[in-house]
Amino acid sequence: MTFPSAKITAVWIATIAVILASINGATAQSFRRGGTEFNAVRSVFVPTRKTHAAVVVEFLHHGEIRPDGRNVLVAARNKEAVPFRVLQVGPGDFCRVAFQTIEGQSAYDVFYGGDPPRDEPPAWTCHDGLLLETRKFSRCNLRSLESVREAFQSAEPIGADYVEGVFHAANPCSLKREPFLSRYSGYLHLRESGTYGFFTSSRDCSFLLIDGKPAASAPGRHGPQRRATRGSRHDVQLTAGEHKFEYYHAAAGPDAVMVAAWEIDPPEEKPRRPREIPAEVFHSHLVGRLPAGRVSLRVGGQAPDFLADVAGDVPLPENDVPLVGVKFRDLSPKTLTAHGAKIRWDFGDGQTSDLPNVDHVYLRPGLYAVTLSVRRGVRTAEMTNRIYVDRPLLTSSDKLHTLDEYLRIIETYAPSKLDAASLRQLAFVFEAKALAAPDRSDGYLAKAVEAVHAAFRDGSAAKGDDDLLKLAQLICPLARFSLGDSRTALEIWRGAARRIDAAEPKAECEIAAADVAVNDLLRAADAKPLLEAATKRLFPNSPLPQAGEGQGVRVIAAELQRVWGDFFAATGDGRSARNAYLEAQRLLGSSRRFNVETAQRGAHARSTEEFLRSKQYVRAAEEIESWLRAFPVARLDGYLTLLLARYWSGRGRYAQAIAQAEQLHTVSPDSPYIDQLLFLAADCEMRLGRKDRASATLHSLVNDYPGSPLAPLAKKNIEILEGGK
Incomplete structure (x- = not known):
């Protein structure tokens, strides 16, 4: 099974393969540059037929690059360093680098890992392209440009990238929906002198500057301006040539909008048809995007390599946690993978695959350590990269993923290898399918119960008291009420009680197991030791909560008394049963x-x-x-x-x-x-x-x-x- 964009990705991979073949034919070189010895290098081939003033590359750095990005250097092949910028390091092992090109030079090397270079890299001189930098939100006065600018300069970086214009509805450098600060910077390359009327529309404040002077602003906290009205345009007289462009923005909440627009030589004060400032004005076409070549290590030489593309997501009903589809593509050198070599993926969530290119579904967002291993004979080479997985910001309608597509992958998973939170998501998946297919609902619910049942057996990867309790609380009612399988519900509650360490959640599981035993299975004898264990666990020195006990303990104690009441009723002790029910009600208050x-x-x-x-x-x-x-x-x-x-x-x-x-x-x-x-x-x-x-x-x-x-x-x-x- 492949995700909808598989054909596009296949073409992309084929293109990369051609470029990699060219790069791999190049002469081997030293890892020493800038006065230091680097641990890894990736080559980038820039087609000479295209005019690129600068190039952006993205790759996975397998834990070699420092968070500040200082141990990176870009050099022309067999030459000195070129001006470069480390735009983003993280999340995980993601890295984005931009570098300036030299006329007539096609091969470049990105060195990284080890100590930072001793020599200062050449200063960035390119005025082409529009750079967007985003940083973590810091409290500031949203009505003041100076306050926002100072907050931006001191804030922790999130990421940066070259973009075509100021036209975004989220932070394109992050998959997280959270507050942030941003700055767009570049140059307007104007062909003609004239009057340029500038507009800004944003969610929360924005400030547009031309040559360091305010040209448009929308201070304060507010929603985006939907229409250009009289007074919203700020006219500036500009001459032909370069003009410095800056745009500061602050999103104080999870949602964001950033738009910069203009009108050229507006005929009247009332705005006519403002439009986004076009990419060609920033010379965005002169900033190219190219794939980085395969990694070569100073120690070990060639190594397995791969790409990871967060391709889409599928939401679940009444659930804020999405399923996320990721495409993994093997880019390992043929010298490693030929002659009967065996490939193995470990996706960091307990699941594995032996296919070279595979579509994988993560049951929940997070940071996963993904390992690609290549084994040939007795020698095994491997590469691990930390991949951050979350809902993509935008997915076109023709590439939307479906639950059925994901289900074909998910049904192959080994439940015993999943953690408790992922198992809970797996149960939600089958529950969602049961709702969507009522004629087969029992079958899907049975799959959910069986998958979770495995979590409470020996050898399961599921851990964590709270997660295990939530898992049991989700699945046992399905087994007990939806499927009428009280025996399995009892086994799950007992298994949860065995695996949970903390007293209160352990007691909750024992009480729930006793409830099923006495009322569903009519096995009062099995319920008694469970109730005795829960009582001793909760109140080792006193049979009931005393004054000052928290409400949570009192609720658990009330449930304990209620099930004791059922036990006494089932065994013919009416007086004790009545007292237990009354005490349960008193505890609830x-x-x-x-x-x-x-x-x-x-x-x-x-x-x-x-x-x-x-x-x-x-x-x-x-x-x-x-x-x-x-x-x-x-x-x-x-x-x-x-x-x-x-x-x-x-x-x-x-x-x-x-x-x-x-x-x-x-x-x-x-x-x-x-x-x-x-x-x-x-x-x-x-x-x-x-x-x-x-x-x-x-x-x-x-x-x-x-x-x-x-x-x-x-x-x-x-x-x-x-x-x-």
Whole structure:
């Protein structure tokens, strides 16, 4: 499977291959330049048929370049250094360098790694192109040019690049949407003298300067100006020739807009049709972009090499974390990869591939150490680069990626090699597909459960208490309610409790496991040691939270008491069950008035009734779960238990429905809903083929609750059952 832009990339790779072939044929050279010995070199071939005053190259530096970029030097082949600029180092091992060309010179070398050069590089003299520099936001007065300029000069660099004009809706030097400061600098190359009317439109402040003097401004914090209005243009008389251009901008929030426009010789004060200042005015066409050649190392010589292109992303429903597609292309020398050599990619997320060129999907943004290994015989050569992965700033509509394209890749992943946060994303992927394909939803949900189940087995890469807890909290309701696989839910909760170290999240998992054991699987004996462990873990010196305990602990303690109540009810200890439910409610506390609580309970009840009526059993289970957590004392009233029994009956889990009737009979035999529960339990006994038990349950209803409206119908059913013996 390849991403939509694969054909374009293939052409690009072919072009690079031709250039690399030319470069690799060049004579080997020394790594000493500028009075120091560098660790690596990449060659750049500049076609002599094209006029490039300067060239921009991008490459991965495999950890060799310092954050300040000082251990870099660019020289003409077999000659001295040329003027150059290290435009950007990072994120990860990304590097962008610009250098000036020499007329008639086609081959250049970018040296890097090791100590900085002792000799000062030649000063930059080129006036062609428009340079955009972006830096981290620093507090300043957005209404003052001087304040913004001073903040920019002292701020930490993000990155820089040559651009065609001032026309951006984000920081093109970063994939992160965050506040930043920016400066565009270059020269206007005017063919004619005249009046030039300048405009600026920006999100937050912007200041445009010509020859160091303000020409247009939009101070303060604001949105972009959508229309040019009277007074928004600033006219400047300029002569033909070069004029220094500067544009300062500050984005105080995550969104940004930067636009500089003009009108030439405007006929009147009212703006007519301002347009973006064109690229040719900055001589942007004289700044070329060329690929850097393969890396050659001072120690080790030729090495594996590769390109990484963040090609697109796919958002997930109700999820701020996107899936990101990255194209990896092997650029290793043929001398390494020929003659039966074996290639292996390690993408830094636990996944691997043995294909030379591969499309990979990262389940979440981040910085990944990607290693390309080439093994031939007993010798293995490898190269590692840190790749920063995030949602691309812009993707054209014909290159948009889809979840189905990504899914074909993701389904090949080894879940046991993923970290917990990535596994959670993997579960979200299958959940999204289940929503998109209702006829196959169970299959996708089963894949999600199975993938996460692997995280709680031995040998899993998933770690971190918080991430493991979130993972279990996401997947166990899917297993328990959506798939009806309570056994797997119990195993996951137990596995999470084993792998988590911190007391509170570990106890949460033990409590949840006990809940499933006692209510779903009817294995109260398995629930007891889990509850005892959670109690000892949370309160080693006291059975309950004391004054001053945090609200988080009290919520966990309330859930612990609630499940203890279910355990006591299931084992016939009504008094202990009642006390546990009451204590759970006390621990939760309430600042709500009685009528508000009554309304909330009623809302839970009505929602559950509607979900059961429409057979939306998953939503019914979720509503009951929410109801139980907020009002554990509702177990004493009995209506919640009745609806829970109806839920189990609707799902065909008749033994569980019968167990709910038995629990209520133990805890609250005088509940106004006990007769309905007994009648439902008798029906479930019949569905299980247990006529004697059905008859005994109906007898209990008739004898213990003779005033029930269901008593006459129960008698008739007894006659039918016993008459058919």
